[in-house]
């Protein structure tokens with residue numbers, strides 16, 4: 217079965233997506249001009265993707281490409297400039313008060329720094345039990361029982377209830393963060409560099425824990441990591457971001473095996489030992505120059521200033537993120553248009 221068919225099958229089997237992001241934009245005003253006004257930083261600039269139920273979507277791209285901002289927008293930690301976020305079919309950005317709180321309980325985040333994200337003065341019971349109280353899930357003895365259950369789910373135990381974060385190793389501390397994230401029975405967990413701070417062997421344990429929890433609880437993940445091997449291990453689908461835009465997306469195995477966008481080819485070429493199979497991907501992709509400023513993105517294709525294959529149209533016309541016929545793959549690159557027209 218082709219990768220596209222596999223992906224279509226997966227999405228079909230999973231039903232409507234748990235999360236759908238449409239044309240999401242976040243511009244930060246720059247207040248440094250002579251009149252106190254400048255331009256804007258285009259942190260996220262028209263991003264659309266879906267997370268099918270029970271699946272993992274990986275978000276990759278260089279530092280500053282807009283991955284964390286996307287996760288924070290979708291999680292509603294910050295408000296977007298424009299766009300739409302549908303959570304289980306509901307318009308998340310239109311929700312306020314109790315309705316927002318109820319939806320928020322169904323989305324949780326696991327952070328990068330396990331110690332920094334846990335209050336050092338709180339016991340494990342209070343750290344993991346806090347969301348149970350905030351969201352009115354459990355109080356008193358039933359809260360303690362639920363916290364023990366959550367600790368056991370992540371490989372800790374009731375003996376850890378009255379200990380403090382600094383008494384745990386990095387991997388164990390991250391397990392506490394995961395137990396806390398699970399407390400409200402979420403549907404989606406946002407993992408932003410959740411294993412980057414851990415030793416490699418501990419990373420593997422936490423990734424396997426996340427996979428087991430996904431299988432057992434039907435969780436969906438948005439998974440952000442610099443380490444592409446980690447993303448490859450975790451993600452069913454991949455979105456590649458460059459300067460606030462998604463430039464390629466598709467089934468993760470298919471993108472790794474046959475990256476369509478020169479930027480994706482560049483990212484993958486940097487993975488030690490990675491050997492993409494297609495001819496184009498095997499061409500040596502050498503990116504030139506620095507990443508341009510997100511407050512002054514290049515005209516046309518934003519990658520054209522670094523792309524070894526850029527031609528005239530790339531400098532003037534922004535390529536659309538076009539889906540391939542019959543498949544879940546999409547890439548925003550004029551080279552793909554010209555390939556189809558047979559002019560290249």
Ligand SMILES: Nc1ncnc2c1ncn2[C@@H]1O[C@H](COP(=O)(O)OP(=O)(O)OP(=O)(O)O)[C@@H](O)[C@H]1O
Pocket residue numbers: 244257258259260277278279280281282283284285286510
């Ligand atoms: N509060 C803010 N005010 C102004 N600009 C911001 C703000 N937050 C992020 N940015 C800018 O938005 C762009 C995207 O940042 P973001 O942190 O989302 O990227 P990222 O891909 O997650 O990078 P990293 O991997 O380094 O975390 C960057 O240019 C960043 O400087």
